[in-house]
Amino acid sequence: MKKDLFTPYDLKGLHIKNRIVMAPMCQYSVTAKDGKPNEWHYVHYLSRAIGGTGLIIMEMTDIHPDGRITDGDLGIWSDEHIPAFARIMDGVHAHGAKIGIQIAHAGRKAEDAEVPVAPSAIPFPGASYKMPRALTTSEVQEIVQQFAQAARRAVKAGVDTIELHGAHGYLIHQFQSPLTNQRDDEYGQDLARFGVEVIQAVKKEMPADMPLIFRISAVEYADGGYDIDHAIKLSKAYQAVGVDAFHVSSGGEGLAGQRKPGNHPGYQVPFARQFREALQVPVIAVGMLEDPALAQSVIGNEDADMVAIARGLLRDPYWATHAAVALKSEPTSIPKPYIRAY
Template sequence: MSHLLFDPITLRDLTVRNRIWVPPMCQYAVEAHDGIATDWHMVHYGSFARGGAGAIIVEATGVTPEGRISDKDLGLWNDEQRDALAPIVDFVHSQGAAIGIQLAHAGRKGSFWPEWGEWGTGRGHTTMAIEDGGWETLAPSAVPFDGVATPRAAEEADLDATVGAFVASARRAADAGFDLVEIHGAHGYLLHEFLSPLSNQRTDSYGGSLENRARLLLRVVDAVRTEIGDSMPLLVRLSATDWLEGGLTLEETIQVTRWLTEHSVDLVDVSSGGNAPAEIPVGPGYQVPLAAAVRAETGMPTGAVGLILEPAQAEQILLTGQADVVLLGRELLRDPNFALRAADALHHEDPDLIPMAYHRAHR
């Protein structure tokens, strides 16, 4: 019996073996605070490849030091960082999976203590002060995210530099051998801050109308596309709604996605929220309708993410045309072999998916 979950997908020159993808997930594992990948990253990302995932998207990776959420994030603003990622890319390829990287600027949600803080301190997701090693953050307007430090409103020169930093990081990603690049336009980080009226109060050509609020994202997309050329897929992650009155709406996201279609983006990874505290109706597959609406209204291929937990649930999302790939975050943290388990559960026979030494466990 064939299943869409195990149907390869082709985006530009890349064919991915299946549609069970790993979304970007910050590890806060760079103990040396230098943005350089460690053994943890090799084992963490390598295990998803060994476990049968189609494509793995490496966690939010800062395009500048100030573009990191915390000082334990990965970075890609220098060549040493590129060279540390290359062996991870090679190992993932050796296991038959594809690998991408999420390029990110954290904006006003930067200079945080790593999410879980130092053990026992409970400081996660609060500002790391400059005297503790933190930094001044950048945003569309000098409006702080809930309870954290007030950012500096970006000037035109900051925006030019930010676009340049995305381009330079994308070049390094391509040189390290990554198969695709995802631009982080979600979760209240810089590009989402520009898209959302809750954080963007500018009166220049980057604020006000949706066209203006989307200008920085589209500049980044165009510049990155020019740098990486036509063969490599370019993805964007969006928060489809802020879930708040006066915030970014699904209708606006649909329009932004239409522009992304015209600007050579190949797939939109549809998430939500993160730019201000909101009541989100969390439950199994809760963001799937957002991916479905974006796909139906724009024709853009979509990724669905958010509490996708079971093989049959994942298959059904694809079968009903709501998305082109499914991304499973926390379920893959619990079981990096989810794809192998899904193949067993759906009676999908593919000996090549299973590492040779594991075949005796899958009879």
């Protein structure tokens, strides 16, 4: 069967009308009071649903106030957060899209925390970052439960899927990298252990047919950073305890070394393909894929099962509809009041 960008896709029990994913992107400049989404977030996400996006993944939403990158970011550390998220979920569903939340903790990249926490007391490069405090073993176990409670709240708010952020140098990534995890307890002896425990705890809070997505950095660009073989080994452990799809990105761990990240359309697609082949698991490709023909080729060549659009969807809430026009596919989700424009 021929597959293209507008072929529907079933991810576990989740039916998605096309292969287009809105990648999670923080809205830093908009202050989310006490981590709660506000009117900006409501309009921001609903406009992408109206514009035809199949699956929207809400921005990095943190499990603790000091787990945010900045104090303007979203959080879901309290039941008081649920109604504001539920309003967005209901609105997005009303316009035919599916929606998930990316749950995370920034770890040593928490810029506004008085004292950030991390697997080991190693600061993130850059003058604006503080020296983190190494977590005790019992504190690590508490954070695992904070992830679980965040997942419970997300489910109660009405999400269709949950994505765990294990990429870009945030806390889960910090535990799985030998650059940032120099512990001598069980969480240092097994670099996958923290991620595995988070996955297990989160899965207990999710309906059986709801997919769990894991975003991972396939490689690290800092000197001494891990390569894709390490990422695939980690991901096999994560898959074994319940990850249903991987959102494959790269970098974010610190200053680039001899190996530099690409800066051209599709530069991360080979990583997604390697994950798909090695794990036989659904993957989302990301990274400068906003040219509709390129996005189409990623699906048509079976490099990935879904394509995440990031800045392209910041520039154009109707990217999906405009991609359908450009590819001469029939747009299936044009709102009735707008049909005469097409």
